[in-house]
Each structure stands twice: as C-alpha cells, then as structure tokens.
Amino acid sequence: MKLLITSISLLHILVAVSGSSVETYTFGKDCSVSLEHVNEDETFIAVYNGQNNLHSWCDYMSFSGRDDGYLNEYEICITPEFYEDPDCAVELTYREHYDGTPLKTYTCSDKPETKYCGEQDEYMYIYLSPKRPNNLQNVRIKLKIEAVMTYDYYKTIGIIIGCVIGGILLICIIIGVIICITCRGRRSPGQIMNPGTGITMAQYQSPNASYPSQPAGNYAPPLTGSYPTQPTGNYPTQPTESYPFTTNRK
Numbered sequence: 046m047k048l049l050i051t052s053i054s055l056l057h058i059l060v061a062v063s064g065s066s067v068e069t070y071t072f073g074k075d076c077s078v079s080l081e082h083v084n085e086d087e088t089f090i091a092v093y094n095g096q097n098n099l100h101s102w103c104d105y106m107s108f109s110g111r112d113d114g115y116l117n118e119y120e121i122c123i124t125p126e127f128y129e130d131p132d133c134a135v136e137l138t139y140r141e142h143y144d145g146t147p148l149k150t151y152t153c154s155d156k157p158e159t160k161y162c163g164e165q166d167e168y169m170y171i172y173l174s175p176k177r178p179n180n181l182q183n184v185r186i187k188l189k190i191e192a193v194m195t196y197d198y199y200k201t202i203g204i205i206i207g208c209v210i211g212g213i214l215l216i217c218i219i220i221g222v223i224i225c226i227t228c229r230g231r232r233s234p235g236q237i238m239n240p241g242t243g244i245t246m247a248q249y250q251s252p253n254a255s256y257p258s259q260p261a262g263n264y265a266p267p268l269t270g271s272y273p274t275q276p277t278g279n280y281p282t283q284p285t286e287s288y289p290f291t292t293n294r295k
Contacts, residue, residue: 073097078106083192095182118196121169122162126187132180140170
C-alpha cells in the first residue's frame, strides 16, 4: 500500500513538472522580452552576471499575467533568489508601465529580500539600471518571476451555474410542499376514497348494518270513536195477510 501511494505521488510530481516550463532571460543580452505571458504553467528567471552592458534599450523586461484563454486573471510575483552588488553599480526597479511610477526600488543598501507581488491583472516591468557602468562585473542577480491566479473564470462560472440550479431545485421543493399542504387542507377528515369506486368510506355501509328506525317522538294518535250507525227504533213493518188454508181433496 505504501509503495502504491509513493508511486502515485511521484506520478503527480512528474506530471506537474512536465506540465510547467521555466525559461531564463539575461539583462543586457535578451533585449526583446516584452510582455511575456506568465501563468501557473510558465515561469521565468531573470539574471544578470556582470558580463553585458546595460544599454537603455536592453535594461528592462516586461511580463503579463495571462493564459491561453485570456479569461483568468493573475498577479505577478517576483522572488529574489540572490542579489549581489558590492560596488553599488545598479538599481533594481519594479513598475506597472513603461517609464511609469516606480512600485519598488532596490539598491546595494536596500536589497530585495522578500517576494513582491503586483496588482491583479497588471503588467510588471523590471528595470536594472546602471549607476556605475564601470563596476558591473561584480553584479550577480537572479529573480524568479511567477504568476498567482487571483480570478478563476471557469470556477466562477461553475459556482454561478451551481447556485442557479440549486435555487431552481429549492423553488421546486417549496412549490411541492405548498401543493401538498393545500391538498391536505381541502380533504375532509375521516373521508377516505375507496379506489376505483368513487365512494368514500364514510358513505359505504355494510349490508348487515341496521338501518335507522323512525325516530321516537310525540305524534298525534289516530282518531278513535264511534261512527254513526243505523238508527235503531220501531219502524212500521209491512202488513201481512192471512190466506185461507186449502187442502186438496180427492
């Protein structure tokens, strides 16, 4: 396991090293170093070893924090790796523009000892001006120029898209909760719909259930009494006649 982790770490280091480039320029010799692009993959070294004259057209270099997409933003940082000027023969100056106001100035009595970073998305001009041209042979200077990303365009766009999608999802969840609460409020308590019949359980009754009888109460009793009957009394009868009894004689 340790061997695997070590191998992976070495692979990452090799990829990082192979993906970055370092180029060295010399003051007084490389006179066309103008607005070189510096980013996380490109680093530069500016040196002077006292062997070349520092003419006015070849005593500065300029750099710009850029990548291939021109969308990210960087600040340029300069780290002094060594600075030797025993005869005070030169002056080192950082500027944002050509012949602009100096940002920092160093001499033999005030040597650069710490990293200096410019403003975001600004140029960096590095001047090495001769003060004693006859004593340049003892000057030894080495500066490392690198860029630090201060604005990641793609990361910012990703955050914005993520926030938009998250906001839409949150709105959908809130709407769903509101709809559920509204539907529950409209449904009467105790009424459960029987699927497929459209009849609620409250309306359904078992066939064996007893139907409600007529409610008891004070009702008027039916009328009772004697109805008029045929009047009674002595009515004259039909008179009857007696007929003589006859017998048949032989």
